[in-house]
Amino acid sequence: MTSGTCLCGACRFETSAPPLGPSMCHCALCRAQSGGVWSSAYVARADLHISGPVKWFASSANARRGFCPDCGSFLFWEALDETTTSFSLGSIKNPTGIKLEKHIFTANKGDYYDITDGLPQKE
Ligand SMILES: [Zn+2]
Numbered sequence: 604m605t606s607g608t609c610l611c612g613a614c615r616f617e618t619s620a621p622p623l624g625p626s627m628c629h630c631a632l633c634r635a636q637s638g639g640v641w642s643s644a645y646v647a648r649a650d651l652h653i654s655g656p657v658k659w660f661a662s663s664a665n666a667r668r669g670f671c672p673d674c675g676s677f678l679f680w681e682a683l684d685e686t687t688t689s690f691s692l693g694s695i696k697n698p699t700g701i702k703l704e705k706h707i708f709t710a711n712k713g714d715y716y717d718i719t720d721g722l723p724q725k726e
């Protein structure tokens with residue numbers, strides 16, 4: 604079982620499915636919303652149980668982002684044409700049992716840091 608909460612605890616999620624594709628996203632949207640990079644994994648939407656007053660924001664024509672309206676935690680990302688939901692790894696207490704597999708959108712990363720962990724990078 605994997606479960607997480609926002610910072611204030613109002614929004615929660617849990618899944619019994621294994622988290623897929625753990626990645627760290629360096630795109631400009633994730634950086635702007637999270638204040639840093641956004642780490643997430645995904646499961647089938649039907650396998651993710653979300654509770655609380657999650658608010659969804661259309662961040663582009665084909666994706667939306669879910670966050671807690673009380674504390675602002677960035678919790679979820681969904682592509683409208685896919686059947687999965689990505690959830691924030693930062694919302695899960697240690698030990699998560701999850702290992703990052705890759706960095707994505709590294710072409711858009713901030714110029715104030717370097718990626719030095721040796722994991723695969725996708726521009
Ligand atoms: Zn909250």
Ligand SMILES: [Zn+2]
Nearest residue numbers: 628629630633
């Ligand atoms: Zn991103």
